[in-house]
Amino acid sequence: xxxxxxxxxxxxxxxxxxxxxxxxxxxxxxxxxxxxxxxxxxxxxx
Amino acid sequence: xxxxxxxxxxxxxxxxxxxxxxxxxxxxxxxxxxxxxxxxxxxxxxxxxxxxxxxxxxxxxxxxxxxxxxxxxxxxxxxxxxxxxxxxxxxxxxxxxxxxxxxxxxxxxxxxxxxxxxxxxxxxxxxxxxxxxxx
Numbered sequence: 001x002x003x004x005x006x007x008x009x010x011x012x013x014x015x016x017x018x019x020x021x022x023x024x025x026x027x028x029x030x031x032x033x034x035x036x037x038x039x040x041x042x043x044x045x046x
Numbered sequence: 047x048x049x050x051x052x053x054x055x056x057x058x059x060x061x062x063x064x065x066x067x068x069x070x071x072x073x074x075x076x077x078x079x080x081x082x083x084x085x086x087x088x089x090x091x092x093x094x095x096x097x098x099x100x101x102x103x104x105x106x107x108x109x110x111x112x113x114x115x116x117x118x119x120x121x122x123x124x125x126x127x128x129x130x131x132x133x134x135x136x137x138x139x140x141x142x143x144x145x146x147x148x149x150x151x152x153x154x155x156x157x158x159x160x161x162x163x164x165x166x167x168x169x170x171x172x173x174x175x176x177x178x179x180x181x
Contacts, residue, residue, distance in 0.1 A: 002150040005130060009154040012127055013161035016120050020161075020168035023113070027172045 052098070052170040057163070060094035063087040085148070086135045088155035092128045092162040096121040099169050109176055117169055124162060131155055 067082050099121045103114055131154060138146040 001134065002147045002154075005127075005134065006150055006154055008127060009131075009158050012120075012123055013157050016124065016161045016165045019116065019120060020165045023117075023168040023172055027168070027175050031175050 049167075049170045049174045052166070056094060056098045056166070060091040063090060083152065083156070085152045085155040086132065088152075088159040089128050089132045089135065092124065092155070092159050093132075095162045095166040096125050096128070099166055100125075102173065103169065106173065109173075113172075117165075120165065124158065124165075127158060131158070 063084070064082065064087050067084065067087065071077050071079070071082050100118055103118050103121075106114065131151065134146060134151060135155075137144060138148060138151070
């Protein structure tokens with residue numbers, strides 16, 4: 001019984017971590033894009 | 047702000063049993079170090095994090111639907127796994143005749159607990175940033 005739970009835990013846990021890392025990277029990228037957009041708008045006003 | 051609230055109200059509350067066990071370990075004599083890390087406490091921590099994820103994502107509008115559905119799906123699967131771990135943990139407590147490897151159980155709970163923390167952090171981090179964009 002523990003073996004089944006162990007294998008399931010490794011599969012689900014690894015998938016969850018990979019998806020989280022993907023989410024973190026996407027969020028970081030979007031945040032940086034937003035920063036660049038705001039900076040360009042500010043520069044255009046000047 | 048949302049991330050700080052998540053940390054205070056969810057992570058610290060979820061880790062409360064661990065803090066209490068650590069306090070008891072310091073105060074009382076004759077306890078082993080393994081007493082601090084209990085599989086049922088780790089499972090409770092994971093359950094608290096995933097319930098809060100689902101609750102937070104459920105009524106959020108204006109975010110990527112595919113990401114939202116995947117996140118809720120992962121949380122539901124993790125809840126099922128944690129419930130199974132909790133059931134095995136309780137069975138191993140009451141039925142000593144059934145041979146269950148508690149070290150494996152503890153390893154699974156620890157790994158899933160860490161995965162849950164990273165998952166929950168990434169969800170709240172994204173929600174925090176998205177709400178920051180909408181302002």
